[in-house]
Amino acid sequence: MKDTHLPCFRIKPDFYDALAHHLAADFEFWASLVGADGLCRLQLVASPPENTSSGLPGIPFKKLLLPPAEPLWSWDGKTFQSPDPQPRRAVFGVALCDLQALWYLDQVFAEDPLYQERRQHLLIVGGPCQPADQCRCHPDESPLAGDLFQTHDHIWSLSNRGHAVLKELAKWLGATVDRPLPKPLQVPKPRADIREPLFRASTGSAIWQQSSQSCLACGVCSAVCPTCYCYDMIDHTDLDGKSTRQRVWDNCFFSTHAKVAGGHDFRPDRAARLRFRFEHKKFGFGPLRGRPSCVGCGRCLKACPVDIDLDQIAEQLNAGEA
Amino acid sequence: MIPKLLKIGVVHFAGCSGCQLMLLNCEAELAILAQRVDCVDASMITSATCEETPFDLLLVEGSITSPSEQQHLQKLRLRCRHLVAVGACALTGGINRFDAPTRETACTHVYGPVADQIETFSPQPVANFVAVDACIPGCPPEHSDFLDFFGALSCGVWPTQRDAPVCMECRTRELRCLLEEDHLPCLGPITIGGCAARCPALGIPCEGCRGEVSEANRDELCHLMAKTHLSKSELKRRIQRFTGGENV
Structure with a gap:
């Protein structure tokens, strides 16, 4: 992350009103809000929130790029139809870790036309975050994606599109300043890494068995993970003969995930599945x-x-400890 | 593509008929369904009965509780090309299995002094007696279970049977976790999804009506549920309710 090169501007008092006004014609606004039940969700909002650090939404914003059940095409017996066009959305207050996750997904789905269409329709505005107990981010480690990054008194442009937006709003911007992105200063605990040879040697280790014994295979770990993207393909036919193929969120702990034609399962037990997930994440x-x-x-x-x-x-x- | 009209029947054994009612409740789709299938025998749907004609497809609801039911089922199997077990009673014995530990007392209570003259046995799943080609889970199944089923059949295939638990659907809908946050005895982690977490969405813990996923980790769920302050026997009954009273 070469943030010394990111253009940063001091902003004038009415900047955010001007930004909202400028984007309102083309974009829906999305932001994280904590509901009455205490859960933080990324949701449609009437206007961009003033307070940009409302915490991490439980389900990350991959849900806008890779919806839990996404139609790929439908067929009515005569013609194929593509999914409906996607709305343009401006997402506010996205934390640095999620901007890194976005960069990752962008690489994985670089050649996926549906992802790319949704991606082109997103304007992503990062915001500072308040690390929680379980946070283990590495803000300097990997590249990040996004268009803008905002604090209460500064705004950074992260992409050409972000730059173009700021250009339109030049009269609400102050001087350019040489200022790095505000990173979480104190992350409770650094992420633990492991060298790959050591991991490779662990195939027979009892750790996998022990650690996976309690796993319920509920699928929650990948549903909430901002970089988990495995999906299953499910065909559905209406009674009127219209067929739709969907990709649906899958999970490496599900019994069908690594099962192939003929019934062979490449990862037949939870220990093998946990090891697989660990490998993918690390x-x-x-x-x-x-x-x-x-x-x-x-x-x-x-x-x-x-x-x-x-x-x-x-x-x-x-x-x-194997 | 206009598929051939399938001759179907619905046969009812021990159960509440809720599964058949759920099919009948697909009101918006019944007219189009009637263009796809010819329902020749179903106690709640048509007055017609069909003693001899073969069925392309027979939906069986309810559990089997007597030798005469068993024989009837086996005769029906010979008359149908495909047999589909519908609902918890047909799939596992369902809540009818609850009699299991005290069957004699229960029979005496219901039949009085002639209880021992009535030949019955503990409610059994359909698959214990005949080959089952497909299953529709639930107590009762969702409308979408029936509609997906007949939709897939109209293309000449069985519907996809997924094995993902209710938990996954619950999280996808971004609902509050009743097990983790509220320590309620939710069976979502081990119950087959397909209901879009209907009960948790209403704040009611999953009762497991769609049956267990294929590799359910009951031990760990019981361990987790210790936090719910249910007694061991209550916990056991909760997990057994729709799964046929197997040992927990």
Whole structure:
């Protein structure tokens, strides 16, 4: 993250009103709000919130890019139809870890036209965050994506699109300042990493069995993870003969996740599935191998009903407790 | 594509008929459903009965509780090309299985002094006696279960059977976790989804009516539920309610 090069401007008092006014014609506004039940959700709002740090939404904003059940196409017996066009959305108050997750998803879905269409329709405005107990982010570690980053007195442009927006609002901007993005100063605990050879050698380790014994395979860890993107393909046919193919959020702990035609299961038990999830989060996959896909947002740790902690497993492996 | 009209029947054994009623309650879709299927025998749907004609598809609701029911079911199996077990009673014995530990007392209570002359046995799932081609879970099933089922059939395939738990649907809807946050005895982690977390969305813990996922981690859920202050036997009954009273 080369934030010394990010253009930053001091803002004049009415800047946010001007920004909202400028975007209102083209965009829906989305922001994180804490509901009466105490849960923080990213939701449609009437206007951009004044306070930008309302905490991490339980389900990250991947839900806008990869909806839980997303139609890919439908067929009515005569013609194929593409999904409806996506609304333009401006998302406010996105924390740094989620901006890193966005960068990650952008790489993974670089060639996915539906993702790209949704992505083009999002304007993402980052905001400062207040680390919680489970946070383990590495703000300097990986690149981030997004368009703007706002605090109460400054705004940074993170992309060409962000730059273009600021250009339109030049009269509400003050001087350019050389100022880094405000990062969380105190993260409760650094994320535990592990070297890949040590992980590879752990195949037969009892740690996987022990740590996965309590796993309920409820799927929550990946539902809340900002970089989990596994999906299943489900076909659905209406009684009138209209068929729709959907991609639906999946989870590596589900019994069908690694099962293939003929009934073979590449990961037949929870120990193998936990090891797989650990590998994916700590080392990534494919061309991104070697870069953790975990951004340290701590959502899985907070949401897991049985407190499975990938960092604790890394620490155990590092300590040779196999 | 206009598929051939399927000759279907619904047969009812021990149960409340709620499954059949749920099918009948798909009011918005009944007219189009009637263009896809010819319902030749179903106690709540048509006055017609069909003694001999073969069925393309027979939906079976309810559990089997007597030798005569067992024989009837087996004869029906010979008459149908495909047999589908519908609802918790047909799939596991359902709540009818609750009699299991005190069956004699229950029979005496219901039948009085002639209890021992009536030949019955503890309610059994349909699959204990005949081959089952497909299952529709639930107590009762959702409208969408029936509609997806007949929709898939109209394309000549069975619907996709997913094994993802209610928990996943609950989180996807961003509902408050009743188990974690409120220490309520929610069976969402081990119950097959498909209901879009209907009960948790109303603040009611999942009661497991759609049956268990294939690799349910009951031990750990029981462990977690210790926080709910239910007694061991209450906990056991809760988990057994729709799963056929197997040992927990």
